[in-house]
Structure formats: structure tokens, C-alpha cells
Amino acid sequence: MRIYDLAMTHLLDADDFFIHRIQAGCAETGLNFFLVEPLWVGGFLENLRAGTLGCRVLLNMHSDHHRPEDVYHRLVGLAAERGTRVIDPPDLALAAFDKARLHPRLIEAGIHVPPTVIVSREQAGHFKLSPAQASMLGSPFVIKPNMGYGRRGVVLDATSEADVWRSVVAWDNSHYLLQRKIVPRDFSGRPAYFRVYHVFGEVLVCWWNCFTDEYRRLAPGDVEDSTLETLRKMVLRVAALTGMNFFSSEIAVDESNNFVVIDYVNDQCHMLTQSANPRIGVPDEVVAGIASILVAAAKRLASA
Numbered sequence: 001m002r003i004y005d006l007a008m009t010h011l012l013d014a015d016d017f018f019i020h021r022i023q024a025g026c027a028e029t030g031l032n033f034f035l036v037e038p039l040w041v042g043g044f045l046e047n048l049r050a051g052t053l054g055c056r057v058l059l060n061m062h063s064d065h066h067r068p069e070d071v072y073h074r075l076v077g078l079a080a081e082r083g084t085r086v087i088d089p090p091d092l093a094l095a096a097f098d099k100a101r102l103h104p105r106l107i108e109a110g111i112h113v114p115p116t117v118i119v120s121r122e123q124a125g126h127f128k129l130s131p132a133q134a135s136m137l138g139s140p141f142v143i144k145p146n147m148g149y150g151r152r153g154v155v156l157d158a159t160s161e162a163d164v165w166r167s168v169v170a171w172d173n174s175h176y177l178l179q180r181k182i183v184p185r186d187f188s189g190r191p192a193y194f195r196v197y198h199v200f201g202e203v204l205v206c207w208w209n210c211f212t213d214e215y216r217r218l219a220p221g222d223v224e225d226s227t228l229e230t231l232r233k234m235v236l237r238v239a240a241l242t243g244m245n246f247f248s249s250e251i252a253v254d255e256s257n258n259f260v261v262i263d264y265v266n267d268q269c270h271m272l273t274q275s276a277n278p279r280i281g282v283p284d285e286v287v288a289g290i291a292s293i294l295v296a297a298a299k300r301l302a303s304a
Contacts, residue, residue, distance in 0.1 A: 002047075005031035005302045006295075007055040007079075009062040009072050010038060011268075015276035018287050022059070025295030031302060036075070045075045048082065056302040057085045059294060061268050065090075065097050066147040066173070085301040087294070088244050088267060096242040096265040100146035100175035103264070109241050111234065112260050114142075114179040121174050124164045129178075142181050145173035149266070156181070182260050184210065184252040187223060192253035193262075196235045197269065197286070199293040200245050203232045204286055208250065210262075215274060217283045230259050238265065246294065 006026055011018065019035060026033040034055070036044050047053035058079045063072035073090075080086045088096075096102055106113050115136045119127050129137070143155040145167055153171025155163050158178070167176050184191040195208035195215065205228060207216035218228075235249050242265060250263035271290070274281035 001051065002053050004034045004053075004055040006057045006059060006298045007034045007036055007044075008059040009036045009041075009075065011061045011271055014061075014271040015273055017273045017276065017284065018271040018291055021288055021291035022295060025292060026298075029295060029299050031295070031299060036072075041071050041075060045071060045078065048075070048078055054082065055079065055084050057087065057298045059087045059298065060090075060093070061271070063090075063268070065094050085304070087246055087297070087301075092243045093267050096244050096247070097149075097267060098146050099144060099148075099177055099264060102242070103177065105241060106238070106261065106264060109237065111237055111241070112258060113264070114182050114260060114262065116180075117178040118146075119161075119164055119176045119178060121168065121172070121176070124168050124176065127161050127164065129161050137178055137180050140181060142179045143167045144177045144179065145171040146175040146177060147171075147173045182252050182254055182262060185255045185257070187253070190216075194231055194251050195248055195282075196231050196251055197248045197290060198235045198239045198244070198246070199290050200297040201236075201239075202293050203235055204289055205231055206283060206286055210250070210252070213280045215280070215282050215286075217285065227253070234259060234261060245297070246290075 008022060023033055058076065060076050063076045064070040067073060076086060076090050080090050100118050103113060103116055117133050117137065139159050140157045143158045143163055145153040148154065148171050153167045155166050164176050184193045190207055191209055191211065193208055193210045195206045197204040205218050207218060231251055234251060238249055244265060244267065248266045248269050249261055252260050252262050254260060270282065271287055272281045273284045273287050275284050
């Protein structure tokens, strides 16, 4: 039986930089590594099912939570059933990925999120906002599918409950979140909007421009230490609530200086580097740092 210390599902939204960093880190720390590319995923799954192959740790960078038939989804589920340490376990990842399920838990935990009305798919054709709900949401407001990602099905300019159908047509899900549109304040010419990564208890923060998708590393003195500490504490609270080890959150600071978690938990993080795509890529140093932390975590998990 062939056993890999670390296997990783292939990234769709990345260049080779992250993969090479993971490979190099494994070589340096004595872990044997397998990249489960689309060409190999069927065979990998069948050998895992037959018991002729196994892996101690699986880093899931590509599976569709909303598609049970997806081959990577099936691979991750089977690996977890066979005792592989999955980053992150599919039951935890699915619960955190579902915005409609996570939203009330965040509120209960005292984590500041946008004012929201949750509508089921069945309600979408006849739901009417009450005057109080309409006032709470304002106009325009945002609509998101509960299992969406990559802005699929997101409506940024909704003005009534009729706009729910725009989201349904684009991304058919079980629930939809109608949310007040949070406008970030200005921090020295930049929107106060951040992509905050949580990687096994370590926190990395980037500027993320919600209008252009552009990332920037935080330079010393860009923001006050208290702002960084607030961002760090917020994402650590989300991690503690969900049990997730590797994810990112989007956090904005509004005109009233409230820190608001806009996009709660993004697992299978976008790892396209800035050197490969300067317009939407993540700073290379951040990607390298994340890869290093993940390899160190895999080393601990594989030997546990």
C-alpha cells in the first residue's frame, strides 16, 4: 500500500508558485507529496477506495461543496472517512461555507455582520419585505446565495425583493441572504477593506480593494496597531466558532468605524500570485507564508 504524507487537490485558481512552495516545503521537511491533478483524480479515488493507496494529510484546495457528484468532493469525503486528516474536515467546511447556517451563529457569538434577511428558495417567488426589513436593508442592498463563491449569483444593486430572482437564476441555492450594503470608509486613499487569512492560528492581513479586486500587502504604518489587533481577534473568533484551520474572511471598516465581517469563511483560498497576475493576484510573500505554515501543520498532523 502506497502512503503519502501529504496529498493536495489541484487548484483551479492559482499559478504554480503555491504548488512549488508546498512541494519544496515537503522536500525540506521529509514529507512525501502527491498533487491530485485532474488527470489523476479518478485513479487516486479508486485506489483510495480499494485500499491500495492512502494519505495521512489531505490539503483540500479544490472541491465543490454544493455538488455531491463532484469527483473531488467524493475524494475528500472518502479520505475523511478513512481517517485522513483533511484540511479542513468536510463537515466543518460545509457548515462554515453555508452562509445561511453560519450567519445566526456569528450573531450569537457577537461578531459584527451586515444586517440581513434570509430567504429560502421556496419563498423567493412570493416573499415580501416588511417595512422594517426594507428600512434595515436600505437601498440598494446586496443579495448572496448561501453556497455561492467567486461572486456567482451576487447582486450588488438590489432595490426590492423581486431582485432575489436575479440571484436564483444565476446560482440556484437553498437560501439567499439579503444584506445591507456596507460601504468601507477611506484609509489614506484606500477603501478600508481587508482580506484576512487564518492559517492554523496564524493571521495574515492584506488590503483588498472590493471595487477593483486588487490586493496590497500592509506596509508598516499603513494602519494603527489597534486596527490590526481588531482584525486578528475577529478572524480568530470566526476560527474558534467554526473549527476551521485554513480560510480567509473579508472585513470592512465602515464610516462609523465599525469592523464588519462581509464574507464570512472562504475555504480553498484563491492562491493566484501577484507576480502571475498583478491585477487580482495575492502578494507573493503572503502566498509563500501561507504555504510554509501549511507544510509545518501537515508535518505535525502526519506524525500525530
